[in-house]
Amino acid sequence: MSDEFEINGIQYRARKLSAMDQLFVARQLTPLIGSFVPLLQMAAREAAVGGNVAGAILSLDVAQVMPLAQAIADLPEKNTNDLIARCLSSVQRGTTSPAGTTWASVWSTSANRPMFEDLDLMTMLTLVAHVVRKDLGNFIPALFSGSTGGAGLFQTPTL
Structure with a gap:
């Protein structure tokens, strides 16, 4: 099972991560x-006043975002690299021709690097975010909403 999407005019598709890869991620x-x-709770409160959560997150000041930035910086490099590699190894890039669309892997597991020289950091992180949202989307909201039948591990303000 895979889904297709577009980033900067380029077609991509991502297959579902295995359960063990989902656990690792x-x-x-x-x-x-x-x-x-x-941050999400602050943004949700701000959005309740008259905006959207994404815009509210972008409006947070540096001091508010620093704990998240520090948590990202504290992730071990090997774990971060493995996370990116596992996510990107499930993604393919499409090239359209008169004969149809051909798909090629975005990540080379044997070389442990991207297969396309034009993949910049922002595109790679966007691809990773897409895979995380797609494969962990049913798990992460359960942490907040309690949709697994419990109260949820984290509660966000009711809007």
Whole structure:
């Protein structure tokens, strides 16, 4: 099962990560949750006053964002690299021709590097975010909403 999407005019598709890869990704992101939740809660309160959450997050000042930035900086390099590699190894890039679309892997697991020289950091992180949202989307909201039948591990303000 894969889904197709576009970034900067280029077609991509991502297949579902294995359950073990999903667990690895979730474990690597766990240290960020403690820093991200307060930002999300601040943004949700701000958005309730007259905006959207994404805009509210972007309007936070540097001091408010520093705990998340520090948590990202504290992630071990090997774990960060493995997280990016696992996510990107599930992504393919499409090239359209008169004969149709051909798909090529974005990440070379044997070379442990991107297959395309034009993949910049922002595109790679956007691809990783897409995979995380797609594969952990049912898990991460459960932490906040309690949709697994419990109260949720983290509560955000009701809007």
